[in-house]
Amino acid sequence: MKILITGGAGYIGSHVVKALLEEGGHEIVVIDNLCKGTQKAIDALKSVGAFEFIQMDLENIAKMDEIFKFNKFDAIIHFAAFIEVFESMSNPLKYYLNNTANAINLIALCQKYGVKNFIFSSTAATYGEPETGVVSEESPQNPINPYGRSKLMTEWVLKDAGAANRDFKYGILRYFNVAGASSDGLIGQNYPNATHLVKVATQTIVGKREKMSIFGDNYPTSDGTCVRDYIHVEDLAQAHLSVLRYLQNNDSSVFNVGYGTGFSVKEVIECAKKVSGVDFKVENAPRRDGDPARLISNADKLKAKTDWTPKHNNLEEIVQSALNWEKKN
Ligand SMILES: NC(=O)c1ccc[n+]([C@@H]2O[C@H](COP(=O)([O-])OP(=O)(O)OC[C@H]3O[C@@H](n4cnc5c(N)ncnc54)[C@H](O)[C@@H]3O)[C@@H](O)[C@H]2O)c1
The missing domain is CATH 3.90.25.10 (UDP-galactose 4-epimerase, domain 1)
Incomplete structure (x- = not known):
């Protein structure tokens, strides 16, 4: 498969790039503006296998269009986003512009160029404060901060786009608390001011x-x-590969990813x-x-x-x- 990975220099994205390189047989293009991700992660991943890295911002729609025009992607795995809940409360538009507007542009490019598979990093934060504490994919989604809402809106856009175009399949993955680093010590979580x-x-x-x-x-x-619910980042990474395989013979779907x-x-x-x-x-x-x-x-x-x-x-x-x-x- 030819796969575009946005945010592939970041924590979770880099583990998925690594898993795909280790699986082999894929042509991988990574886009990241390195606002949070690191060149160090990209360099480390290059020791695992070959892929193309383009340092750019998703909001550069003209350049994104060119990349889609010259690459026939089979799948997009979309990680690029801002992730800090407390920052999202003081600067919500930063979150809606990056996590929702940039995602919508990306989905529109998939429609324009006939990309068939889209895997989206969503979050347990879309559930808000559930009464029972244990949530299934069918549980009500009532996010309580702009970060969660920015992700839920993207879920809605994906569902509408998928309903209108049956050739376009999405896998929405709602991650719980992601932690850990690669077992071989090659990559891990880089942000110094993490709240995890x-x-x-x-x-x-x-x-x-x-x-x-x-x-x-x-x-x-x-x-x-x-x-x-803490999940090891390597198991989370493998969930993306599993859902990508699932989409080849099944309809779009939403999955919780936790233990x-x-x-x-x-x-x-x-x-x-x-x-x-x-x-x-x-x-x-x-x-x-x-x-x-x-x-x-x-x-x-x-x-x-x-x-x-x-x-x-x-x-x-x-x-x-x-x-x-x-x-x-
Ligand atoms: N870390 C968690 O516990 C967790 C939990 C639930 C969901 N998620 C979701 O998983 C995804 C990845 O999270 P992460 O923890 O790896 O964060 P991260 O910050 O390490 O990775 C995000 C990457 O996207 C890049 N990026 C951000 N905006 C961009 C833009 N406009 N253009 C290009 N690149 C851009 C950053 O440089 C970074 O490398 C996010 O979508 C996040 O919402 C994470």
Whole structure:
């Protein structure tokens, strides 16, 4: 397949590029403006296999049109987006322009040039604050911040485009809490100001942060801290390959991507202390707006309908891979 990957120099995109290069048989073009992704990730991926890298912004529609004109893509995997929930509340238009408007332009190019497959990185944030804490693909979507809404709107556009043109198939993947790094240590999560729990814990272990915070310890959960579904980035990457295969013989579909298991913030911190042997400093802080108490996937559909089989469903392994990466970088 000839596959265009937007945001392929970023955290999740780079793991999918790596998985596709390792699978072999694909012609890959990566577009990234490197606003968050890194040349270092691109260079590391070049050691795995050959692909074309174009440094550019998706909003350059004329250049995008040219790229589509000269490449007959079989599939697009669209990662490029801004991802910081709290920033999206203070600067919503930045999110709607990049995550929604740029995505719509990309979908329009797919229609114009007859691209048949589109895989979209959506998020559990589109569910908002679900009552039960466990969500299936059919659960109501009530995002509570512009980031979640920017992604939900793109889902709607994809669904409408797919309904109007049956040759255009989409796979919407709603990721839960992505963590870890590649098992061989080649690539990992780069952002220094990350708010992701596992990343922050490993940064604290290696001394890049003096301490870390628990935001709220009076939630209605077993130990009072928020519960999330952590998925290893390599299993998440493989889900894209599985859904791409699924689309070759099936209709468009939406999939949760998680393990269906919840860990509390305190449990993750205890795990990080155990794995590292470092008793790092943790302090209690007030709740953050918009943090639901529990957010866990019902991921039965992905397992039942596709050939996806998770291989790293183990919190210690996730934390260890993230820690190895943090130590090396
Ligand atoms: N990290 C998570 O836990 C998580 C959870 C749910 C969903 N997602 C979704 O997964 C996708 C990838 O997230 P990530 O964690 O890898 O983030 P990331 O910031 O590491 O990757 C995004 C990449 O897109 C690039 N980019 C952004 N805007 C661009 C533009 N206009 N033109 C060209 N390149 C652009 C960035 O440089 C970066 O390399 C995002 O769409 C995000 O919404 C992530």
